[in-house]
Amino acid sequence: MSHSSEAHEVMPDLSPIPGLRKLGRKLQKSALGLVALGLLCLFLGASGKHIWGNVLIAGFNLTGVGLGALFFLAVQVLTSARWSDPILAPLHAMPRVLPFAAIVMLSLWFGATQVYPWAMPEYANNHHIHGRHAWLNAPFFFLRVALFFGLWIGIGQALLKRHKLAAPFIAVFAATFALASFDWIMSVEPLWYSTIFGIYGFAGMFVQGIALLTLSAIALRNFGLVRGVAHARNHDLGKLLFAFSCFWAYIWLSQFMLIWYSNIPEEIGPMKALVFGPWAPLFYLNVVLNFVAPFFLLIQKKAKQDETVLIWAAVILLAGHWLDIYLMVFPALTKAAAPSFGLAEVGGILLTLGCGHLAVWSRLTRSRPTTWDDRFATGASLIDDQHKALHDQVTGLFDLIEGFRPGKEREIAAAFKAFTAGLKEHIETEEATMANIGEPLAKEHQRAHREYLLSLERLIGRGDYGPNSHEDLLNALGEFRLHFDTQEEQALLDHLRTSGHPH
Amino acid sequence: MHEAHPASPLIEGNKTYRQVTDEVFRPTESKPPRAWFIAIAITLSMLSLGGWAIFNTLTKGIGTWGLNKTVGWAFDITNFVFWVGIGHAGTLISAILFLFRQHWRTSINRAAEAMTIFAVMCAGLFPIIHMGRPWVGHWALPLPNTRGPLWVNFRSPLLWDVFAISTYFIVSAVFWYIGLVPDLATQRDRAPEGSTKKRILSILSLGWNGSNRRWTRYETVYGLLAGLATPLVVSVHTIVSWDFATSVIPGWHATLFPPYFVAGAVFSGFAMVLSLMIVARKVMDFEEYITKAHLEAMAKVLLLTGMIVSFAYATEFFIAWYSGNPYERYVFLNRATGPFKWAFWAMFTCNVVTPHFLWSKKVRTTPWILFILSIFVNIGMWFERFVIIVTSLHRDYLPSSWTNYTPTFNEAATFIGTFGLFLTLFLLFCRVLPMIAASEVKGVLKNGDH
Numbered sequence: 001m002s003h004s005s006e007a008h009e010v011m012p013d014l015s016p017i018p019g020l021r022k023l024g025r026k027l028q029k030s031a032l033g034l035v036a037l038g039l040l041c042l043f044l045g046a047s048g049k050h051i052w053g054n055v056l057i058a059g060f061n062l063t064g065v066g067l068g069a070l071f072f073l074a075v076q077v078l079t080s081a082r083w084s085d086p087i088l089a090p091l092h093a094m095p096r097v098l099p100f101a102a103i104v105m106l107s108l109w110f111g112a113t114q115v116y117p118w119a120m121p122e123y124a125n126n127h128h129i130h131g132r133h134a135w136l137n138a139p140f141f142f143l144r145v146a147l148f149f150g151l152w153i154g155i156g157q158a159l160l161k162r163h164k165l166a167a168p169f170i171a172v173f174a175a176t177f178a179l180a181s182f183d184w185i186m187s188v189e190p191l192w193y194s195t196i197f198g199i200y201g202f203a204g205m206f207v208q209g210i211a212l213l214t215l216s217a218i219a220l221r222n223f224g225l226v227r228g229v230a231h232a233r234n235h236d237l238g239k240l241l242f243a244f245s246c247f248w249a250y251i252w253l254s255q256f257m258l259i260w261y262s263n264i265p266e267e268i269g270p271m272k273a274l275v276f277g278p279w280a281p282l283f284y285l286n287v288v289l290n291f292v293a294p295f296f297l298l299i300q301k302k303a304k305q306d307e308t309v310l311i312w313a314a315v316i317l318l319a320g321h322w323l324d325i326y327l328m329v330f331p332a333l334t335k336a337a338a339p340s341f342g343l344a345e346v347g348g349i350l351l352t353l354g355c356g357h358l359a360v361w362s363r364l365t366r367s368r369p370t371t372w373d374d375r376f377a378t379g380a381s382l383i384d385d386q387h388k389a390l391h392d393q394v395t396g397l398f399d400l401i402e403g404f405r406p407g408k409e410r411e412i413a414a415a416f417k418a419f420t421a422g423l424k425e426h427i428e429t430e431e432a433t434m435a436n437i438g439e440p441l442a443k444e445h446q447r448a449h450r451e452y453l454l455s456l457e458r459l460i461g462r463g464d465y466g467p468n469s470h471e472d473l474l475n476a477l478g479e480f481r482l483h484f485d486t487q488e489e490q491a492l493l494d495h496l497r498t499s500g501h502p503h
Numbered sequence: 504m505h506e507a508h509p510a511s512p513l514i515e516g517n518k519t520y521r522q523v524t525d526e527v528f529r530p531t532e533s534k535p536p537r538a539w540f541i542a543i544a545i546t547l548s549m550l551s552l553g554g555w556a557i558f559n560t561l562t563k564g565i566g567t568w569g570l571n572k573t574v575g576w577a578f579d580i581t582n583f584v585f586w587v588g589i590g591h592a593g594t595l596i597s598a599i600l601f602l603f604r605q606h607w608r609t610s611i612n613r614a615a616e617a618m619t620i621f622a623v624m625c626a627g628l629f630p631i632i633h634m635g636r637p638w639v640g641h642w643a644l645p646l647p648n649t650r651g652p653l654w655v656n657f658r659s660p661l662l663w664d665v666f667a668i669s670t671y672f673i674v675s676a677v678f679w680y681i682g683l684v685p686d687l688a689t690q691r692d693r694a695p696e697g698s699t700k701k702r703i704l705s706i707l708s709l710g711w712n713g714s715n716r717r718w719t720r721y722e723t724v725y726g727l728l729a730g731l732a733t734p735l736v737v738s739v740h741t742i743v744s745w746d747f748a749t750s751v752i753p754g755w756h757a758t759l760f761p762p763y764f765v766a767g768a769v770f771s772g773f774a775m776v777l778s779l780m781i782v783a784r785k786v787m788d789f790e791e792y793i794t795k796a797h798l799e800a801m802a803k804v805l806l807l808t809g810m811i812v813s814f815a816y817a818t819e820f821f822i823a824w825y826s827g828n829p830y831e832r833y834v835f836l837n838r839a840t841g842p843f844k845w846a847f848w849a850m851f852t853c854n855v856v857t858p859h860f861l862w863s864k865k866v867r868t869t870p871w872i873l874f875i876l877s878i879f880v881n882i883g884m885w886f887e888r889f890v891i892i893v894t895s896l897h898r899d900y901l902p903s904s905w906t907n908y909t910p911t912f913n914e915a916a917t918f919i920g921t922f923g924l925f926l927t928l929f930l931l932f933c934r935v936l937p938m939i940a941a942s943e944v945k946g947v948l949k950n951g952d953h
Binding site for chain 1: 749758761762814817821822827
C-alpha cells in the first residue's frame with residue numbers, strides 16, 4: 001500500500017450535513033413503508049416461483065449495492081485517488097445494505113424448492129443433477145450464503161475504518177462474489193455453466209454501483225447537501241458509467257458469442273429459449289438498456305457533464321441491470337413460458353428500493369463528522385494544532401448530543417462555548433498568519449468567518465441546549481466541516497503548505 | 504499507484520528542463536559503450552540462429568517441427584500468443600494509464616510502446632511461417648483474386664486475428680510515432696547543422712516547431728489515439744482467445760477466456776517491461792527517471808494481474824468439477840497430473856506463487872529481486888499458453904489418437920530467434936531514439952526551472 005493512503009486512515013465523510021439528518025429521518029419512515037409495501041406485493045404474487053424468484057433478484061441486487069460500494073472504495077484507496085473524495089459519503093452508507101441483503105438471501109431457505117431445481121424433490125433422482133449434489137444442497141448452500149455475508153460485512157466494516165484492508169478485501173471479494181454468482185444465479189439452471197459468470201455478475205453489479213453513486217452525488221449537490229463539489233465530478237462519473245457499460249457489453253458478448261458459436265447443446269439450450277422464444281424482445285431490450293442506449297447517450301463529452309443526461313443514463317442502467325438479472329432467473333424458473341410482469345416483480349423492486357433507502361439513511365442520519373486527517377496538515381504547527389483540536393471538539397460535541405440524556409445540557413453548553421472560543425482564536429491566528437506573509441485573506445472569506453462566528457454566538461445567546469435545539473446545534477457543527485472543505489479554505493491550506501512555514 | 508503527494512516527485516534529482524533534454528538525448532548523440540556492442544553481438548547471434556531455423560522450416564517444411572496429427576498447434580502458437588501478450592503492456596501504459604491520468608507512465612511509455620511494436624512483429628512471424636508457404640501469405644487477406652470461390656473464411660477467428668493484429672500493429676506504430684514527434688524535433692534541433700541525421704529527423708519530425716497550435720492539435724490527436732487504442736488492445740487478446748474458445752475442445756472452450764487472456768497478456772507484458780526497464784535504467788543511467796516508485800507501481804500491476812490470472816485458473820478448475828462434464832473434468836485433471844504436469848506446475852509456481860512476494864514493499868522496491876520475479880512471470884506465462892494448447896490437444900475425445908508432443912531443436916531455435924529479433928530491435932531503439940519521452944517528462948517535473 002502506498003505511503004499516502006496510510007497517512008489518512010479515516011475515509012473523508014461529509015456527513016452529517018446540515019439538513020441531511022432531518023431529511024434522513026423522514027425518509028427512513030418512508031423507506032419502512034416501501035419495505036412493507038414491497039413485502040405485501042410479493043406475497044400477493046402469482047405463484048411461489050414468482051414470489052421467490054423476485055426475492056432472489058432483490059437479494060442479489062441488494063448484495064450488489066453493498067459490495068459495489070465497498071469495491072469502489074477499495075479501488076480508490078489502492079490508487080490513492082483524490083478526485084472522488086467529495087462524493088464518498090454515499091459510498092460509506094451503501095455497505096449498510098449488506099445485513100438487509102443477508103436477511104433477504106437467507107429467507108430464500110423457505111423458498112429454495114421453488115427456485116432451485118437441485119432443491120426440488122422431483123429432481124432428487126435426476127442423475128444429471130445428482131452429480132452436483134455435493135455442492136448444490138440446501139444446508140451447504142445456505143452455509144455458504146452465511147459465510148459470504150459474514151466475510152463481506154466483517155471485512156467491509158473494517159475496510160471503512162482501516163485502509164490497509166483494501167487489497168485483501170478485493171481478493172476475498174473476487175473469490176466469494178464469483179462463487180455467489182455461480183451459486184445464487186447460475187444454479188437456477190443447474191445443468192448450464194459458464195466460467196465467465198462470476199465476472200458477468202460483477203460487471204452488472206459494478207455498473208449498478210456507479211449509477212447509484214452518480215444519482216446520489218447529483219442528489220446531494222442539488223439538495224445543497226454537499227458544497228465544493230467541482231463540476232468535473234460529473235464528467236468523471238459520466239466516464240465511469242460509459243466505460244463500465246462498455247465493460248458489461250464486453251463480458252456479455254464474451255459469454256453469449258462463445259456459447260452461440262460453439263453451439264454445444266447443453267450450453268445453448270437455455271440460450272435458445274431466450275433468443276428465439278417469447279423472451280426475445282426482452283433479450284434485445286437488455287442489450288439496449290445496458291449498452292446501446294447509455295453508449296449513445298454518453299459518448300459526447302458534453303453529455304457526460306450534463307446532469308440531466310447523467311440521470312437518464314443512470315436510471316436506464318439501473319433498470320437494465322434489474323432486467324439483466326431477471327433474464328438470468330425467470331426464463332429458467334418458468335421453463336420459458338412467456339414472461340409475465342406482475343405484482344411479485346413490483347414487490348421485489350419495492351423491497352430492493354426500501355431496504356436500500358433504509359440502510360443508506362440509517363447511516364447518513366447517525367454518522368459523525370470526520371475526525372482529523374493528516375492530509376489536512378499544513379506544516380505550520382500552530383494552525384495544525386488548532387485544526388486538530390477543533391475537529392476533536394466537534395466530534396466530542398456530536399457524541400454528547402447523540403447520546404443526550406436530560407441533565408447533560410450544562411456539559412453541552414460548556415463544550416459548545418469552548419468550541420466557539422477556540423474557533424474565534426483560530427480564525428484570528430489564521431488571518432494574522434496570512435497577513436504576516438503578505439497575503440491577507442479575501443474579503444469574502446473573512447466575512448464567511450465572521451458570519452459563522454456570529455451564528456454560533458447567536459446559538460449560545462439562546463441558551464437552550466435541550467433536544468429542541470439539537471438539530472440547529474448539529475447543523476452549526478456540520479457547517480464547520482463544510483467550510484473546512486470549501487475551495488477557499490483548502491486553497492488557503494495549500495498556500496500555507498507551499499509558502500514556507502511561519503512558526 | 505503513484506503518490507500524488509507533494510513530497511514525492513515523479514522524477515528525482517530536482518532536474519531542470521535543460522538537464523532532462525541533455526540526459527535523455529545523450530545516448531542518441533554519443534558512441535555506444537562496449538557493453539552495448541557485446542549485447543548486440545549476442546542478440547544478433549540469436550537472431551541468426553532463428554534465421555537459420557526459419558530457412559530450414561521453409562526449405563524442408565513443417566516436418567522440421569514436432570507437430571503431429573493430434574497436436575497440430577504447439578510451440579508456434581504458444582510463441583505467437585506469448586509475443587502478442589507481451590505487447591499489451593505497452594498499450595496499457597501508453598493509452599489506458601493516459602486515460603486514467605496516471606502521470607507516472609511518462610517515464611516508461613516510450614520504451615514500452617516500442618516493445619509493443621517489436622513484440623507484435625515477433626508474434627506475426629509465427630502464423631506466417633506456420634503456413635509453410637509464406638509467399639502466399641497475402642491469401643490471408645480478403646483481396647480480390649482469380650482463385651474463384653477460394654476466399655477467406657470470415658467466420659473463422661483466425662481471420663479475425665489477421666485483422667485484429669494488423670490493426671493493432673498499425674495503431675500502435677502510429678501512436679508511438681505521434682508521441683515521438685516533439686522529441687524528434689528536439690533531436691533534430693540538436694543534430695549538427697547540415698548532417699544527414701538532421702535531414703532525416705527534419706522529415707520525421709514533420710516540421711514541428713513547438714507552437715501553441717501544434718501542441719493543441721498534438722494533444723487532441725494523442726487523446727483520440729489513446730481512446731482508440733484502449734478498446735483495440737482489449738479486442739486483440741480477446742480475439743486471440745477466441746482462436747481457442749470458439750472450438751468445442753475441453754480446456755479451450757471457456758467463456759472466461761477473453762478477459763482471462765487480456766489480464767494474462769497485461770501480466771506478461773508488465774513482467775517484460777519490468778525486466779527490460781530494470782536493466783535499462785541501470786546501464787543507461789536513467790535511475791532518476793525510472794525511479795523505484797515506477798518499479799513499485801509496475802510491481803503492483805503485476806500483483807493485481809497475477810491474481811486475476813490465478814482467479815481464472817481457479818474458476819476453470821472449479822467449473823470443470825461443478826459442470827459434471829467428464830471431458831472437462833478429465834482435461835483439468837490431466838493438466839495437473841498427466842504427462843505435461845511439469846509444464847503445469849512450472850506455470851503454477853511462476854504465475855500463482857511468485858506474484859505473492861510482491862505484497863512486500865521491500866520486494867517491490869528492490870530492483871534485483873523484481874528482476875528475478877519478472878523473469879519467472881515471463882517463463883510462467885509462456886508455459887501457460889503451452890499448457891492450454893498442448894495439454895488440451897494431446898488427449899482428445901478418441902483415446903486411440905492420444906499422443907505426446909516433443910519440440911524439436913528447430914522449433915526452439917525459432918523461438919530463440921524471435922528473442923534475438925526483439926532484443927536487437929530494442930537495443931537499436933535505445934541508441935537511436937530517445938528512450939524516455941522527454942517532452943512528456945517535462946510536463947510532470949515538480950521542480951523545473953520555471
